[in-house]
Amino acid sequence: MQTTGEIARTYRPNEVESRWYDWWDHHGYFAPRGTGEPFVIIMPPPNVTGELHMGHALFVAVEDILVRWRRMQGRPTLWLPGADHAGIGGQWVVERELLEEGVTRQDLGRERFLKRMWTFMDQYRGRIREQLRILGASCDWSRFTFTMDPGPARAVRTAFRQLYDKGLIYRGKRLINWCPRCRTVLSDLEVDHEEEQSSLWTIRYPIEGTDRFIEVATTRPETMLGDTAVAVHPDDERYRDLVGRSATLPIIGRTLPILADPAVDPEFGTGAVKVTPAHDPNDFEIGQRHGLPAVNVMNLDGTMNENAAEFEGRTISEARKGVVARLEREGYLVRTEPHTLSVGRCDRCGTVVEPMISEQWFVRMAPLNAPALRAVQEGRVRFIPERFRSAYVSWVEHEHDWCISRQLWWGHRIPVWYCDECGEATVSVEQSVERCERCGGTSLHQDPDVLDTWFSAALWPFSTLGWPDETEDLERYYPSSVMETGYDILFLWVHRMIFSGLEFMGQAPFPDVYLHGQVRDAQGQRMSKSKGNGIDPTIVTAEYGSDALRLALVTAGPVGSDLKLSVQRVESMRNFANKIWNATRYVLRATAGVEIELADDGSIAPPGEDGSSLADRWILSRLSATTSEVTGMLERYQLNEAGRRLYEFVWSEYCDWYLEATKVALGGTNETARRSTQQTLVYVLDRILRLLHPFMPFVTEELWHHLPHRGDALIVAPWPEPGERDERAEREFELLIEVVRSVRNARAEHDVPPARLIPATIAAGTAADALLGQADVISRLARIEPGSLEIQSEVTSPPEDALSLVVASDVQVYLPLAGMVDPEEQRRRLEADLAAARSEAERARGLLSNEQFTRRAPEHVVERERARLAVAEERARLLEDRLSAL
């Protein structure tokens, strides 16, 4: 794309950003290029149905920075995008649509419903690209994959078959979490537990053959209809004589054995509990141990079933009220007291989850977890930040088997066919099965359920690359370089990818796991639709630009912790973009019509030594420092620090000092010096744009095209290598900065109008030569009258009535501001400075006179203290002189 001519006075992000994305894409820059070790990120696939939110903006910012940086380093770089079908969530969106039309999915039937799902999905598919385009995600669209595509679908069936054959997938009747609203089973991880205020009801059951009762405490009285035992702790003296006897269940009249089991907490309630194996995980286990029957009293829609006597057909909460009322009426309710308990809710819809017994498919985790734990413990999989490792290990060590079937229609159908003749299950990687594997019968029906969305997500690092086929992509790009995702799905997704990669590919799917936190509002509140405190990325990027949003997000806080985002921060990053924009305008104007030398690789050549000024040498050295620091920070995944470092370099060093200093050479008569400055200006700006490109791809690409260059695009321009440091230049220029600052400070303190130029005399000791060469720069920056600036190594007779500034031990500035300076005021200042210098000297002296310190501290620390002492003493001496001269 050609960009020519004068550029606008202020940066307008939306005009610039809209131009580049498709241009990059059409030129093929998003596809891996070249040879060498690839850099690969498999993108966490956004839900097809989802709107763009800040979570997406954050992951795009982070991944795109890594990807663009590595691409510029010359690695063949693949960032593979995709979309997730989002099981329950996806189905729910379409069901809601149907609801408005007054139809249920059951009315439509499975086939027509799925057709409708696909129509919907096809509509939404394009939106992911559109959203990622806004954010500048440089991912390879030719490899875009949807979890329901034929490839990943076959991967799912293949994985299922392999695990089934190894006995790692089984079907079993177990206690599971049931969401009555979604009408499906959920895995343990999809249930959110929250403390809620409720009651503890104490009920008494008559003991058979006596006129005594046993009191049990429960948080869920309605489940008593399904009680099949009463249990106490084996060591509980209070109930020892009752163990072995029986109680009668009120309302129902069932006989309940009273048994002893160590799982009962004698401290809770009365120490005796009712046992409802069909509706409580602990009771289920007690039931297993004692061979108790499980009586299910609920329907799948959250109403009571035929085992609930008169409460059949009522909702659970109606049943609870009814049961309590009847118990009370009949004298079985002993008391009701307030109680806090943990309630499980469906993480999708918030409905209270019911534990129920149901036949489902499970993955046997222990054999799969062992290799995953080893990989993490041996460091083959690293977490960034590291602290997530211990959370991962302790969670995985205690993981239960994973329930993978879901009672939904939208998703990967379980690849199991049951024979109508012999009942045998046939598991197939094919889409359909004609013949029973055992009896050859041809009348089969497929399991009606689908698989947990995370089952297909677990295979994502290799199903996207063609597995189970041995494709070139799989060979070349597996394992990927880093998995970047939110810490909230560490167990739900990351863990499952790790064990799946190890199981199916024999190798962990990534060596590094970079975990980002959640984006919160300026007050640290979670952004949510209902609170209305969310910041919409579409709106923010339209106003401030995606570059600004990206930089605001990535510099907002360290990796792995939640970050606070305010529009104000985005705005200040937009201002930063404007700063670079205007710096470029300045450079372009300063170098108009000048031939800029290019290096062999087509980039701007570094300026030669000839005619280079102190400022030139200083900024080049600072550029080297910045380049190596930023590269190091990126290598350590410290993106936030890298971003901030660049911000500071550009604004505080390049713009505030270097650009200002160049105005002298550019306006001067020395042709060589001017050429050197022009070359340096462009050279450093070019490096800045390169370093900044991963963070702010749009504005940097735009500006780069205005600079002289021979490459095609900044997105594929080489990443800068740090040059030499010039410590002498840094020291000297920093002294210059100190001199200028102290003059400015004095001017401000004494209300010297900015427009007024003043004379100055500088005594600069050993730095006199260096400063002498910078007289023009100093006078310009400090607003000193050029003809009246004197720089000497020593000033024997300072100007009369001069204000005296002590910059360093041997550097003083005299500002002859006769008439402007109140002598009392100056005395006060000097005295304050003197007091500071004396106390500093005192501190250093005290330290150095401590023999423990001089003996035990390292030599360089002691040396530094000696130097500080000398400086402070010299400074104090100078200040005393000035004071007495006053």
Next chain:
RNA sequence: GGGCGAAUAGCUCAGUUGGUUAGAGCGCACGGUUCACAUCCGUGAGGUCCGGGGUUCGAGUCCCUGUUCGCCCA
């Protein structure tokens, strides 16, 4: 109940293997029509490094303990 994290300027965060005078950005105050930029420039104020104890010549940093907030797991 177990675990993790955080606590440093008004706000958001840096602060290397401990090195003695704790930094940045934003915000704030004051001053500015300096020919890149008011989306800007200059100057400045602002800190018991959460409390207590310990180790050390030396602690924001290491150890113990407590407080507050947040998160994860059961």
